[in-house]
Amino acid sequence: MAEVDFERALERMFADAPAFPDSEAFAARIERRLDRGWMVRRAAIGGAGLVGGVIGASQLILSRFVDRIETASTGSAKIITAGWNEVAPAADLLASTPVGSPVVWLAMAMALLALGFVVTRLIDEF
């Protein structure tokens, strides 16, 4: 029993942490390192996303993905295009671009998605 008493007393002494005068500076140093690591990680993820996006977009264009989709669903595309032309004549401008309007719409959708992520991240941060 006395042995246990001594062990408990020893645990209490170990738990009694000494005070360090630079404890605030120590914590600040760790926060700085965390912030730096976070920035590097974010830059790496952003960079990887950009590279992946560029590769993905180029693959889409090179594989004539849009042409194949159009061939597979000509009817639907015609209906959508006709409907769109009625409500927004300005869409002709998009259709006249070299890559075709579906690619532009796809890019816009991806840009909106990316913007959504950025806004969410900013809300989290501040």
Next chain:
Amino acid sequence: MAGAHRETLTSLHDVELATKAATGERKAFGELVRRHGSAVRGLLRRMGAGGAEADDVAQDAFLAAFERIAEFRGEGTFAAWVKRIAARAYLRKLQKERRLQNLPADSELPAGPGHEGEAAGRIDLDEALKTLGAAERLCVSMCYGAGLSHAEAAEALNLPLGTVKSHVKRGLDKLRTRLAPAEGVDPEGRRRNG
């Protein structure tokens, strides 16, 4: 604005801060470091690390704890959890630098002047630990400071369980003698009155 946020954090419990830190909130983790940084730095010094080395290991341990913060579920205290991470990190460092194999079992530090007459006066834990051999000090600190079991300490130190138990027993005997006046426990283990 930042001050108000900091004030909010200081009022939160460790588990709540850890939950926030798990979502990437570094300020919440910073508050945990403010609360428990001294305990971790103190433990590493008690294990035998020098001042700068202890602080480096403590920093790395806190960064590792941040990476693994989702594993902390509040079963024990945050301080105990991070101390275990720090103790293991220090042992890994000793192993990497091949310092663990050369730990002398007996005390490297001779008793300083005045130690003989200390039975009547108070001697604190840090001073008492200095009278232990490096291996005894490590084992005792790991078991009573970091909360590891003998088996866990043996595994972390890569030593047979019996060896760790011997180190702990010898260390405790020495500490009991040294700390007797301070803790009200005499060398034979009997509680003193008052």
